[in-house]
């Protein structure tokens with residue numbers, strides 16, 4: 001009885017899965033859905049490597065149950081690129097070298113993606129606060145900040161171009 | 164780390180939730196933001212057989228004004244507290260302090276009610292609730308009752324809530340006109356609990372203190388109100404010397420637990436600093 005049917009939209013697709021009530025969302029994504037983008041860094045809600053989007057908010061998937069997502073719209077790093085074209089946030093991390101080992105990157109991308117919708121034209125301070133739930137042990141953050149700044153410009157240019 | 168097995172329930176109304184808690188008894192726990200409960204379950208510090216998820220009960224979130232009262236639904240998240248226009252206008256201490264809690268992702272999930280109900284002396288909302296003279300609305304099998312913050316926090320992980328109670332709302336009054344406020348929190352890094360923290364609300368009348376609350380986080384088994392420190396300032400025109408005396412009175416009631424954040428002497432000394440800074444900042448904002 002501890003298993004339940006869960007229906008959600010995952011990266012734009014309707015899915016229906018049987019999950020154990022105790023299954024953490026990050027394990028559900030990685031092991032049941034084979035979406036290994038969301039990483040497990042600490043499993044204690046400290047590092048942000050597991051950050052994904054639920055109903056338009058950044059959430060740490062290691063501290064959320066899969067059953068809680070019934071009826072939700074979930075997006076992972078796998079859902080960022082569209083038709084093989086990188087999302088501007090991904091492009092910016094690539095161009096600005098916003099990563100070294102890449103372990104924190106899926107979480108950084110998903111947090112930056114959401115943060116730039118919350119605050120499309122942030123100051124450097126606001127970026128640092130906005131991504132303060134994501135740790136990186138390699139880059140020293142400088143290039144990550146640059147990447148987010150560059151992504152902000154790209155997204156704004158796109159906005160103007162499509163207006 | 165995967166939590167132990169449990170049965171998951173998702174009621175749609177408070178009545179349904181109370182019914183579940185009544186029938187399931189002490190084997191059930193409420194799941195709010197889950198950012199204290201799920202970590203405790205992973206560590207087997209908590210092993211409930213049933214989780215009653217109250218995230219889809221709309222009446223439990225949001226802020227409203229009812230007469231003189233500002234009613235904050237228990238499921239209002241930290242980020243919603245930070246963004247709320249009513250709180251920013253009338254009780255600005257709460258949004259300002261909520262920015263110092265955890266990080267953006269945790270603040271999307273963590274709720275003001277969960278922060279208070281958890282009874283963790285390291286959590287920030289208990290001292291803030293004391294500073295705002297908050298009143299808790301609790302619904303149990305016998306209906307609703309009101310518990311003032313001063314009678315709510317009984318010990319570490321111990322509150323006035325029974326197993327079958329739900330904290331539904333936290334009610335505060337708007338600050339007096341011209342009141343100053345401050346929350347000073349010493350922490351080692353973003354997302355850390357306080358090494359020592361102090362909340363102050365102060366109002367002046369003709370230059371002397373007409374209303375004052377001084378409360379402390381993580382400096383004893385529960386959040387504490389520093390009555391003796393308040394008495395030093397009450398009715399007075401505040402001087403630097405009086406601020407120091409108030410801080411000493413506050414330090415005298417500190418009883419922090421030693422941990423990786425520091426030993427008792429260090430934490431108590433830092434409490435004195437936080438109290439002085441919070442009083443000074445609150446006064447500088449009062450008019």
Ligand SMILES: Cc1cc2nc3c(=O)[nH]c(=O)nc-3n(C[C@H](O)[C@H](O)[C@H](O)COP(=O)(O)OP(=O)(O)OC[C@H]3O[C@@H](n4cnc5c(N)ncnc54)[C@H](O)[C@@H]3O)c2cc1C
Nearest residue numbers: 193195196197198199200265273274277278280286287330
């Ligand atoms: C990395 C990290 C850093 C953090 N830093 C801070 C910090 O600096 N300051 C701070 O204050 N907190 C901090 N927290 C704790 C966080 O704010 C939690 O969200 C909060 O303590 C609990 O709220 P919740 O909504 O997540 O409750 P849950 O974890 O869901 O529940 C906590 C407890 O309260 C009970 N409960 C919850 N809601 C109710 C209710 N309405 N009625 C009755 N019982 C209820 C539950 O049954 C459970 O026992 C941090 C957490 C993390 C993971």
Ligand code: FES
Nearest residue numbers: 041042043048062
């Ligand atoms: S794995 Fe989730 S925050 Fe580190």
Ligand code: FES
Nearest residue numbers: 100101136137138
């Ligand atoms: S690139 Fe290695 S942890 Fe961030």
